[in-house]
Amino acid sequence: MSRLVVGPFNRVEGDLEVHLDVENGRVRSAEVSSPLYRGFEAMLIGRDPMDALTIAPRICGICSISQSAAAAQALAAAGGVQPAPQGALIAALIQAVENVCDHLTHFNLFFMPDFTRPCYAGRGWHRRALDRFTPAEGGAQRAALRARAELMHILGLLAGKWPHTLAIQPGGVTRAPDERDRTRIRATLRAFRDYLETTLFGAPVEEFIALATPADLMRWSRGDAGLFLEIAADLDLDTLGRGAGRYLSFGAYPLDGGPVFAPGLWQDGGLAPLDTAAIAEDLSHSWMLGPTAHPFAGDTRPDEAMREGAYSWCKAPRLNGQPAEVGALARQVIDGHPLAVALAGGGVLARVAGRLLELARTQIALERMAGAIRPAERFMIRTPPVREGQGAGLVAAARGALGHWVRIEGDVIASYQIIAPTTWNFSPRDAAGVPGPLEAALVGTPVAEGEETPIAVQHIVRSFDPCMVCTVH
Amino acid sequence: MSEIETFYEVMRRQGITRRSFMKFCSLTAAALGLGPAYVPKIAEAMETKPRTPVIWVHGLECTCCSESFIRAAHPLAKDVVLSMISLDYDDTLMAAAGKAAEDAMRDTIEKYKGNYILAVEGNPPLNEDGMYCIVGGRPFVEQLKEAAEHAKAIISWGACASYGCVQAAAPNPTRATPVHKVILDKPIIKVPGCPPIAEVMTGVITYMLTFDRMPELDRQGRPAMFYSQRIHDKCYRRPHFDAGQFVEHWDDENARKGYCLYKMGCKGPTTYNACSTVRWNDGVSFPIQSGHGCIGCSEDGFWDQGSFYDRVTDIKQFGIEANADKIGATAAGVTAGAVAVHAAVSALKRAQKKNEEK
16 A cells, blocks of 8 residues: 655645555555645634725635625624625626636646646547646636636626725615616626627527536537537446535525525435534644534644644534535535436536536526626615624535634624634544545546556545635635 | 857747747836837847746745746747746656755856846745745755845745745734845845736836846835826726725625725725736726725735725825825826825824824
């Protein structure tokens, strides 16, 4: 048996290291280590609760609006207020734009470039992969960057700047769009639909959304999505890095008529009720001190001795004592999309296809949200300062379920705990020795003789779209 | 160094046409505030000079600077700059991985010794011997020192590298430390902001690549061409400030009318950046235009100055600013004048801060 340390990983946000025990050309066990710690939760203690709106988003430069939304919702919950419905709509709209941009970045900039590597020279699709996905030069990369920058005009318009907006508040948003803004938003969304339909999917997004079975999916041959599916079939990406099929979603985009994607828990092939009180963070293999605790009761004290037996700054969140996978696939499975349900429990293919499916479905949701903007209505209600109370903000970040739990005592933050999507997916083992979702997914992965950074491991790690800066924060 | 291609050769190889190249030169001249006479100079420099290699490293940060950069307004400018710097080593965007990537960085350092620019995003945490940020099994601070040793200049991207930013917020759990406090023997240009504006980033790097020197810096080491004006002075809501028309609550009628956000804690009066002129996301907007005050994210220590919604109430400070305005008016667009004024105001602010701490 040999031990392999894979890392640093590039084309992931932040730093990551994976330790592999390899036996007979396969991974026997894996340990995932998050080597970056900044201590956001410690900084927030003792501050004015509203400071969370500026500090928490800076955990992450690519999902900062999700962090803003979670912080604003946690503060609203602590104060017992509901945002103005039109304010909630705008917050949902800009968050959805960010999520779409993140999915686009992941596919084009982070995930697909692995198929341009020399180890795939000779494959029928390699030439086309090079044309489309060579970093900074590939046609797909350039097109995606341009489409993304243009779509982000909506963030400029409604959020002031991106990354790190300040517009989302517990009572709504600071920016009340007028009729002209609404027209511009709709025009921008139409242009983005054009990009999706000419480049990424090569067909109307409705056609992609109508796919109901994996067999239908694998027949899709148009656009860059088609190239991915051709590669996925050739390399059998469905069996690579399969998950346990236990998914968690806090739902996405709470609007007046209910969320766009439903919250829930998926296990043993079916839906189950989600009880967020049953979430707890286990610290047995993490360089953190303290007992296993629900985020309202937990705190963050790094173990400066970096004790033996622990191997990551990341805590191990568990739901009813068990790990859960989060992400676009999890959201789409829990929302009941037939293709996603059929892909549940799948590996690299399922995760990437889940993201493409969510991209297509979110485009439709965005168009509907833009149509529902009513410039004459209020976008913010007045919220008194919160002196005492606690609340949770549970939202859908691009990479999966994101939660902020805040406790306010004597006008200041007494405790602030965050569980980010990659905290779930890349968690270390818990006290029972149960590995986190990525650690479990890596078991059985083929490692070729002499491979120092096994390509299959790279595909699996990136299929989760990790955000390491969020993971530990 | 003759084996290194010129910028123009690199661009041609990337399929950029002569026409686009000339357009880029005009854009660059405009972005840098240079007249049309500079266009042929820029073109000539790019045709004859070997490309300057860039190594881009990441410490404690959130990648927001990279995100801002790859979204730079003019697609042409971004494409050209990306191809120009070719990101000889960038761990967020490059194709190589793991050890191959680490080797690529060593090779780049070796090959271009003394000739490359080191771009730093984020900062090194120094507590626990740097163990809070590990890259390739080593503390980031070591990677940083190694890459800095043979760099000809360093760009500190964003508030993290320039000043520490939020991870240095009290109690600064990891002792996150800005680059210039770790690297003491290299010229460093600070491009603060959280993140900096994309066009400011491309502007700075284009200037350095084209003219092979640092742009003029203010006393804090920021490029004067982008950081010499107060948000407040170029703010489109300034007339409402002067007229005494203020937003009092987020949801009031005055908010809808776009009145001044000073009473909502806007830090525009004490912040130097290009937000109110260049704006964000392709010039679409900036925080004040979205109805929220400026938080001063390009100023040192913005994260630990009391609530972000506290008014800049210090009357004395406003007195100083009023003086600065008068002097600024006399200097009338002379950059050096504006910089001197800024330095004076900053010195006063520093003194004031000290007094408050006592």
